[in-house]
Amino acid sequence: MRNPPLSLYIHIPWCVQKCPYCDFNSHGLKSALPEQEYISHLLSDLEHDKTYVSNRQVTSIFIGGGTPSLFSADAIGKLLSGVKNTIAVSPTAEITLEANPGTLESARFNGYAEAGVNRISMGVQSFQNVHLTGLGRIHDAQQALNAILQAQNAPLNSFNIDLMHGLPQQSLANAMSDLTKAIDQSPAHLSWYQLTIEPNTPFYSKPPELPDDDTLWDIQAKGHALLEDAGYQQYEISGYSKPGFQCQHNLNYWRFGDYLGIGCGAHGKITDADNGRITRTVKVKHPRGYMDITRPYLDKAVAVEQDDLAFEFFMNRFRLVEPCPKSDFADFTGATLTEEQQQALHQAVEQALLQESAHQWQVTPKGRRYLNTLLSAFV
Numbered sequence: 001m002r003n004p005p006l007s008l009y010i011h012i013p014w015c016v017q018k019c020p021y022c023d024f025n026s027h028g029l030k031s032a033l034p035e036q037e038y039i040s041h042l043l044s045d046l047e048h049d050k051t052y053v054s055n056r057q058v059t060s061i062f063i064g065g066g067t068p069s070l071f072s073a074d075a076i077g078k079l080l081s082g083v084k085n086t087i088a089v090s091p092t093a094e095i096t097l098e099a100n101p102g103t104l105e106s107a108r109f110n111g112y113a114e115a116g117v118n119r120i121s122m123g124v125q126s127f128q129n130v131h132l133t134g135l136g137r138i139h140d141a142q143q144a145l146n147a148i149l150q151a152q153n154a155p156l157n158s159f160n161i162d163l164m165h166g167l168p169q170q171s172l173a174n175a176m177s178d179l180t181k182a183i184d185q186s187p188a189h190l191s192w193y194q195l196t197i198e199p200n201t202p203f204y205s206k207p208p209e210l211p212d213d214d215t216l217w218d219i220q221a222k223g224h225a226l227l228e229d230a231g232y233q234q235y236e237i238s239g240y241s242k243p244g245f246q247c248q249h250n251l252n253y254w255r256f257g258d259y260l261g262i263g264c265g266a267h268g269k270i271t272d273a274d275n276g277r278i279t280r281t282v283k284v285k286h287p288r289g290y291m292d293i294t295r296p297y298l299d300k301a302v303a304v305e306q307d308d309l310a311f312e313f314f315m316n317r318f319r320l321v322e323p324c325p326k327s328d329f330a331d332f333t334g335a336t337l338t339e340e341q342q343q344a345l346h347q348a349v350e351q352a353l354l355q356e357s358a359h360q361w362q363v364t365p366k367g368r369r370y371l372n373t374l375l376s377a378f379v
């Protein structure tokens with residue numbers, strides 16, 4: 001067993017207002033943003049987490065939310081320099097910040113770049129005002145286009161657009177026109193998510209009318225072809241990029257890499273290869289509890305059970321289009337495949353869900369489509 005690469009996730013839990021489809025740990029802002037206070041908590045949280053990783057180096061940082069672009073460039077600069085003073089960060093680390101086009105003052109991206117951010121992920125969702133209103137977004141299409149232009153002019157290495165499809169009452173033609181508009185902006189990375197109705201959201205209690213399954217299927221197939229024709233390669237279920245611009249941070253999650261998670265409700269996964277143990281951590285979820293100095297930041301730290309390792313490894317790994325080296329399984333889990341698990345993998349090959357060679361497994365497009373069937377053998 002060996003320790004995989006290490007990433008750092010930083011959670012910012014506030015948004016201007018909550019979108020009705022979103023179940024992320026985010027809260028509409030009701031009072032002034034406690035920017036400085038929260039950053040000092042994040043850095044103390046990291047100070048505690050440091051003990052898990054001794055002198056291992058972080059190879060990517062993702063500042064996600066919520067809406068991290070509510071924070072000023074100065075605040076992000078202070079945060080990143082605090083992080084770099086606490087743990088080792090690779091000089092070539094990908095450092096992403098999630099931004100909402102409704103929260104950006106002019107030239108803020110240049111400030112983020114000066115602060116050390118080298119990749120922006122912009123939550124656009126749609127380029128049509130009718131959908132943006134239906135999704136409860138705080139910006140219109142023109143604001144999204146302005147924000148994209150700003151990001152393109154800033155000194156960044158990469159830039160992502162988050163776009164959703166399968167929106168209320170969306171037709172195939174409408175979804176393709178949205179996707180074409182996104183492609184026209186030429187982002188290096190495009191996350192193309194199908195809208196899902198999540199429990200505990202207003203969309204769940206009062207569901208909007210979504211496209212039927214046939215339309216969703218056509219949107220997927222035609223959209224995929226459109227993206228490929230435009231030079232975007234799919235490398236994960238919803239992840240497309242120009243060659244060489246995959247999100248390194250997300251790749252590390254799906255390759256079963258390690259990550260520290262700091263901030264409200266953030267999750268971490270840390271391997272201790274010397275002791276053959278993988279620990280999952282969760283921080284206190286609510287901002288008030290998290291910033292309560294009488295409580296620890298850590299809510300839970302649980303060792304992954306031996307029996308769960310295969311499922312956890314394949315659940316992440318089989319989302320990716322790239323082949324999986326068989327040696328990664330033992331290297332990153334410390335486990336060996338049981339007879340039953342090997343049998344399940346053979347069966348998946350017979351069902352054309354998976355291809356197998358001496359050294360690697362490769363999920364087929366059918367396997368990605370029926371990922372739950374593929375994984376059910378490991379539950």
Ligand SMILES: C[S@@+](CC[C@H](N)C(=O)[O-])C[C@H]1O[C@@H](n2cnc3c(N)ncnc32)[C@H](O)[C@@H]1O
Pocket residue numbers: 021022023024064065066067098099100101122123124125162163164193194195196197198
């Ligand atoms: C945490 S949000 C970050 C971006 C930023 N908060 C914003 O919305 O502008 C990450 C992305 O997840 C996607 N997302 C959120 N809820 C979703 C849902 N129910 N179904 C599909 N995608 C969703 C959206 O595309 C969103 O941009």
Ligand code: SF4
Pocket residue numbers: 014015017018019022023024026065066067100123
């Ligand atoms: S702005 Fe982003 S994180 Fe906030 S509620 Fe909307 S989708 Fe969720």
